Amino acid sequence: MxxxxxxxxxxxxxxxxxxxHKLLVRAGYIRRAAPGIYTWLxxxxxxxxxxxxxxxxxxxxAGxxxxxxxxxxxxxxxxxxxxxxxxxxxxxxxxxxxxxxxLLAPTHEEMFTLLVKDLYSSYKDLPLTIYQIQTKYRDEARPRAGxxxxxxxxxxxxxSFDVEDAGLDASYAAQRAAYIRIFERLGIEYVIVQAQSGAMGGSKSEEFLSPTEVGEDTFVRSPGGYAANVEAVTTPVPEALPLAQAPAAHVEDTPDTPTIATLVAVANAQQPREDRDWTAADTLKNVVLALTSPAGERSLLVVGVPGDREADLTRLEAALSPAAVEPATEEDFKAYPQLVKGYIGPGVLGPQARPENVARGDEGDAAIPYLVDPRVVEGTRWITGANEPGRHVFDLTMGRDFVADGTIEGAEVRAGDPAPDGSGPLELARGVEIGHIFQLGRKYADALDLKVLDVNGKQQVVTMGSYGIGVTRAVALLAENNHDELGLSWPIQVAPVHVHVVATGKDDSVFEAAEELASALEADGVEVLYDDRPKVSPGVKFKDAELLGAPYIVVVGRGLSEGTVELKTRATGESEQVSVDGAAATVAARVREALARARS
Amino acid sequence: MxxxxxxxxxxxxxxxxxxxHKLLVRAGYIRRAAPGIYTWLxxxxxxxxxxxxxxxxxxxxAGxxxxxxxxxxxxxxxxxxxxxxxxxxxxxxxxxxxxxxxLLAPTHEEMFTLLVKDLYSSYKDLPLTIYQIQTKYRDEARPRAGxxxxxxxxxxxxxSFDVEDAGLDASYAAQRAAYIRIFERLGIEYVIVQAQSGAMGGSKSEEFLSPTEVGEDTFVRSPGGYAANVEAVTTPVPEALPLAQAPAAHVEDTPDTPTIATLVAVANAQQPREDRDWTAADTLKNVVLALTSPAGERSLLVVGVPGDREADLTRLEAALSPAAVEPATEEDFKAYPQLVKGYIGPGVLGPQARPENVARGDEGDAAIPYLVDPRVVEGTRWITGANEPGRHVFDLTMGRDFVADGTIEGAEVRAGDPAPDGSGPLELARGVEIGHIFQLGRKYADALDLKVLDVNGKQQVVTMGSYGIGVTRAVALLAENNHDELGLSWPIQVAPVHVHVVATGKDDSVFEAAEELASALEADGVEVLYDDRPKVSPGVKFKDAELLGAPYIVVVGRGLSEGTVELKTRATGESEQVSVDGAAATVAARVREALARARS
Known part of the structure; x- marks a missing residue:
């Protein structure tokens, strides 16, 4: 030291x-060089x-x-x-x-594809799985959390590279199994969830999420074993209702009802129903979004969701990838005078507003696409905007009075929602993505023309998988999940050292004994950090040892005169007196047992 | 395989x-991703x-x-x-x-300085040497040679970081010694030469050059042990000659003598001397250079060198760093009409042309700085341009008829030139820079305000050293220095595997024996590449083995029926028959001996 x-x-x-973040910096493991860019000490x-x-x-x-x-x-x-x-x-x-x-590569699908194309040409060369541990770059809008x-x-x-789909399944399964072993060996808790493929493309993907309050990702789990990233959750689609049973739509004055809550109150006051009160779930909220394509083009989209749910920007962004999504601005509203803020209804949206469907002429040219929540099925009746200030339409019926351009998973997922596979009500939790595995299929091989000759001598496009683990993120997560108010507390298999030996006091004999112990442990293959600082107080040394987080702390100090040293287990705080003569052997055995436990 | x-x-x-470059690509060690950017296989x-x-x-x-x-x-x-x-x-x-x-860092002096400033504040924390093995970037004008x-x-x-100069000397010496051990262990031949510090700044630097014909660097050696990068060679300065003995300068018509050779011929024809013929060494050649500063400003400089030597752009660049240097263009000459191409003399250059020294008025505003070779000392007499087409001046005497703004090491160094330390004539060789060690001194600490408290409680600027090894370059150099016409031939300590086992023929027994041998070797800690390809001819397998360059090649094939396998040593081409029963033990022993030799 x-x-x-x-x-x-x-x-x-x-x-x-x-x-x-706090502890890795305080304990001198990393230092910030620029936003989101760190130096390793x-x-x-x-x-x-x-x-x-x-x-x-x-x-x-795993090959x-x-x-x-x-x-x-x-x-x-x-x-x-x-x-x-x-x-x-x-x-x-x-x-x-x-x-x-x-560019500074955020991921390397293209280069791997081209390398295999450069080297290989036959089905006999496959399957192949190649990997790298390498530095990547992403210009995050909000780098955070160290x-x-x-x-x-x-x-x-x-x-992975395969000729047949079944081969991809096998390669994917092998990587998935390797990921499970990796996270178990590292001692990182994980949940495997269904995921959206997003910008990666491809047909199937799963995320390894580590549950933690500080996670940016929300995921759901059901009692029956369903688990998915919130972006990937699909809404069970209700049965369509018979159109014949719906009463005719009628427009009503609903002054001062720009919000769902005010609308429900007015509806219950002015249009009371006998069987039950109107609730937010009876209203259809039309949310205006501004999309920006990667090329920078801006356009509007309206999404209709039941009024008892918020639109979820994260789910919308996943559904609309690669476009960026934000709520429409005042500027956007000005550009589309048909949008009466607070009173928007399907009448001016999507198919209803297309030139071929309206007699209104030019106005239709600016028709805004309209997507609805999957719950908005044929026959469902809604209170929604009448496209005039202070007016709403009641009993507007899907499939009779309006249609949409399609459905979108854009409403929030709530605890208690049914799992899409019928495995029970969902619970929500937060996590950090530590692994992501994709069946890319042939997207990249098609784009970059990666083909091999098959058994019959025909050119076949190769099918690929892509599998990532955030290595620096795993270090952060290990710190996040293994700390207390005193500092870090590393699992032994990833700890910077196994044992922190602290010499306290001023007696030469203490330092001699401590150094002897440290040397004996090192000679026995144990990794040791020895606090030999001569003029630092025991209190500071203890605080540093607890902050740094080695799994075992041995204090050589006052007990030495009685022939003992103190052995502390960092994670549990347990402390015991050990004979100084047998200390090296005792501690080394403890380290070996802990390492063996971590490996099993 | x-x-x-x-x-x-x-x-x-x-x-x-x-x-x-050829062999590392052909043998499948690297692949080009972009100019000067490679993928490692x-x-x-x-x-x-x-x-x-x-x-x-x-x-x-080394701490x-x-x-x-x-x-x-x-x-x-x-x-x-x-x-x-x-x-x-x-x-x-x-x-x-x-x-x-x-920026993508080409080197990290600034960041290391700031990190130490961030963490340390006292002389007690020093000395300190920290290092990294890390990816660097340089946008080379001409990436080459793989x-x-x-x-x-x-x-x-x-x-390295030290308070005192003596500490820097010790840190520098420790790194220098470590470099010697590194290159010896890697089996890389090296010469330690004095070097220019260039853009790094600082007071002292040495390069580790590995002698090779493909090297871009030229260095010199003397029998007495002097060694320097050609940029760092200094010219012994001759004694000044008495001005009184010089005859008066006289301008002569020398038609059609734009080159040194034509000038010498005309001089001997028209102005013959009694004691000896005029030679190129009697002429003073004034070379016009265009300098571009890092900020992009262009200016001219004239360098006077004895006519028997070329100006050396590499040495000039080193002397004029950080400016870029190129020969002046026609455009440049047009901008300075006082420069009569082929007939330029000191009269219109440097001090002679300054406003304070001439009565000619405005012309002096455009005075071009003038530096001369160190051999141009007081009293030396020259034939040089008279600044008029077809005319030269004879017996123009330095210190009497002209002066310069200073001297510059810009003339070529030639084999046979005297070493500056008097240790004998220089020989020239080519090499690749594999290491460079610098005493930076306080340049970076001053610029970034890195100070620590000294023993007396006073703030002291820290003194630093910087020490680099080109790691990827070392791999290239090992390939360059260890190959023959058949392919690579790695020293065992850096070989990708120790032994390449080749199974030839079609007999199952051959493949079984080869696999058994490979497994036995691996179990014994030997790294093996086993060529198990069933349908590849022996010729192709041998060619591949020789191309890949494992130090030992074991061929399991026809000899098997007589109970032998063939053991080839790649570097020497030696081949011997070894009993199949003892083959694993024999080969493993051979590998261990070779590794031990490399380590000693």
Missing amino acids: STLFLRTLREDPADAEVAS PLGLKVLAKVEAVIREEMDA GQEVHFPALLPREPYEATNRWTEYGPNLFRLADRKGADY LLRGREFIMKDSY | STLFLRTLREDPADAEVAS PLGLKVLAKVEAVIREEMDA GQEVHFPALLPREPYEATNRWTEYGPNLFRLADRKGADY LLRGREFIMKDSY
């Missing part, structure tokens, strides 16, 4: 919000190396072969798949001295 | 000029990892502590040291989504 490049801090860094690098080693071992055991791609890549391959544009402002772009366009969401970060990304 | 992600090529890649990555491991071990043994900085860095620290500008077009620059300027000069490459860079 007297020479280790380390300075612990008693104060949390000003920009840190989550525990892992010696202890942090040791944890990172251990996490990488576990991932590498399991990737190799993966390690390669390493550049981070600085030419534009052309990403142009071929349209991702140069689709990534929008998340991509770091630059030009070289000759003006050629480059390593949890950075702009320069390390990922393990692997890619 | 049947599943290894590898495809060997029989043809050299079209863009490759040097053997290491599985075998290449294994070599890289072994090189990194040796460097890491020696850095740790270095490993850290890891980002590659993507903010502009500000590099602005503070002026390197944002000084790097000119060699720096990859980019802006993030908010328009903030970033990994030898890339635009994305891996470096080990370390930095």
Whole structure:
């Protein structure tokens, strides 16, 4: 410790919000170099190396072969798949001295595809799974939470190549199994959830989410085992209702009802029903969204959701990817005078407003597309805007009085909603994505013309999978999930050292005994950090040891005169006196047992 | 081999000029992703990892502590040291989504300085040496020779921090000694030469050059042990001659003598001397250079060198760094009509042309600075241009008839030139820079305000050293220096595998025996590549084995019926028959001996 490049801090860094960020900085594991960009100090690098080693071992055991791609890549391959544009402002772009366009790669599908195309040409070469552990870049709008969401970060990304769909299934299953082993060995709790493929394309994907309050992702689980990222949750579609039973639609004055709550109150006062009160669920709320395509084109979209639910921007963004989504602005409303804020109804939206369906002439040219929640099925009746200030239409019936351009999963998912597979009510939880596995299918191979000769000598487009683990994020998550109010508390398999030996007091004999113990442990293969600082108080040393978070802390101090040292277990806080003579053997045995437990 | 992600090529890649580039691509170690940017395939990555491991071990043994900085860095620290500008077009620059300027770091002096400033504040914390093995970027004008000069490459860079100059000397010596151990362990021949510090600044620097014909660097050596990069060679300054002995200068018609050779011929014909003929060494050639500052400003400079030597652009660039240097263009000459091409003399240059020294008026405003070779000392007499077409001046005497603004090391260094330290005549050789160590002194600490309290409680600016090894370049150099016409031939300590086992023929028994041998070797800790491809001819397998370059090749084939396998040593081509029963033990022993030899 007297020479280790380390300075612990008693104060949390000003920009840190989550525990892992605070503690990794305070304990001297990382330092911020720029927003979302971190430097690794010696202890942090040791944890990172251990996490990488576990991932590498399991990737190799699953038949993966390690390669390493550049981070600085030419534009052309990403142009071929349209991702140069689709990534929008998340991509770091630059030009070289000759003006050629480059990017800092956020992920490497294109390059892996081209490399396999360069090397391989026959079905006999496949299946193949190759991977890398490599630095990636993403120009996040809001880098946050230290390593949890950075702009320069390390990922393990692997890619599988198969001729047949069944081969892809097998490769996907092998990577999925390897991920399970990796997270179990690292001691990271995970839930495997169905996920949207998003900008990656492809047919099937699952996320490994680690449940934590500080997670940015929301996921759902049902008692029957359904689990999905909130973006991927699908709404069970109700049965259509007979149109004949619906009363005729009628427009009513509903003054001062720009919100759902005011509307429901007025409806119950002015149009009371005998069987039950009107509720928000009887209203259809039409939410105006502004979409921005990756190329920067802005357009409006209206989404109709039952009035008892909020529109969920995260789900909408996933459904509308790669467009960026935001609520429409005053400017947008001005550009479309048919939108009467607070009183918007289907009458001026989507099919109803198309020139071929209306006699109103030019107005129809500006028809705004209209999508509705899957619950808005044929025969459902709604109170909704009449497109005039202070007026609503009642009993407007889907399939008779209005239609939409389609449905969209854009309403919030709520605890208690039914799972789409009928496995019971959903509960919601928050998590951090630590792994994501995709069946890409033939999207990239098609775009980049990766084909091999099959058994019959015919050219076949290869089918691919893509599999990622956030390596730096895993370190953050391990810190997040293994700390207390005193500091970090690493699982032994990823701890920077196994044992922290603290010498307290001023007696030479204490320092001699401590150094002897540290040396004996190291000779026995135990990793030791020895606090040999001569003029630092025991209190400061204890605080530092607890902050740094080695799994075992051995204090050599006052007990030495009675022939004992103190052995503390960081995670439990348990403490015991151990004979100084047998201390090295006792501690080494404890370390070996803990390592063995972690591996089993 | 049947599943290894590898495809060997029989043809050299079209863009490759040097053997290491050709062979590393042909043998499937690397693939080009963009100019100067390479992907590492599985075998290449294994070599890289072994090189990194040796460097890491020696850095740790020398007391270095490993850290890891980002590659993507903010502009500000590099602005503070002026390197944002000084790097000119060699720096990859980019802006993030908010328009903030970033760079891809070519080297990390600024960040290391700031990190130490962030963590440390007292002399007690020093000395400190920290290092990283990390990806760096340089937008080379002419990326070439594969990994030898890339635009994305891996470096080990370390930095030392001391309070006193003597401490820097000790830190520098420790790194220098570690470098010697590293290159010896890697089996890389090296010469330590004095070097220019260039854009790094600082007071002392040495390069580790590996002698090779394909090297871009020229260096000199003397029998007495002097060695320097050609940029750093200084010219012994002759004694001044008495001005009184020089005859008066006289201008002569020398029609059609725009070159030194024509001038010498005319001089001997028209102005013959009694004692000896005029030679090129009697003439003073005035070379017009155009300098471009990092900020893009262009200016002219004239350098006077004895006519028997060429001006050396490399030495001039080093002397004039950070400006870029090129010969003046026709445009430049037009802008300065006082420069009569082919007949330029000191009369219109430097001090002679300054307004305060001439009565000619305005012309002097455009006075071009004038530097001369160190051999142009007081009293030396020259034939040089008279600044009129077809006329030269004879016996123009330095210190009497003209002066210069100073001297510059800009003339070529030639074999046989005397070493500056009197240690004998120089010989010239070519090499590749594999390491560079600098005493930076206080340049970066001053610019970034890195101070610590000294023993007396006073703030002291820290003194630094910077030490680099080109890691990817070392791999290229190992390939360059260890190959023959058949392919690569790796030193065992960096070989991707120790033994390449080749099964030939179609007999199952051959494949069984080969697999058994491979397994036995692996169980014994030997790294094996087993060529199990069933339908590939022996000829192709042998060619591949020789191309890939494992130090030992074991052929299991026809000899098996007589109970033998063939053991070939790749480097020497030696071949011997070994009993199949003892083969694993024999080969493993051979491998262990070779590894031990490499380590000693």
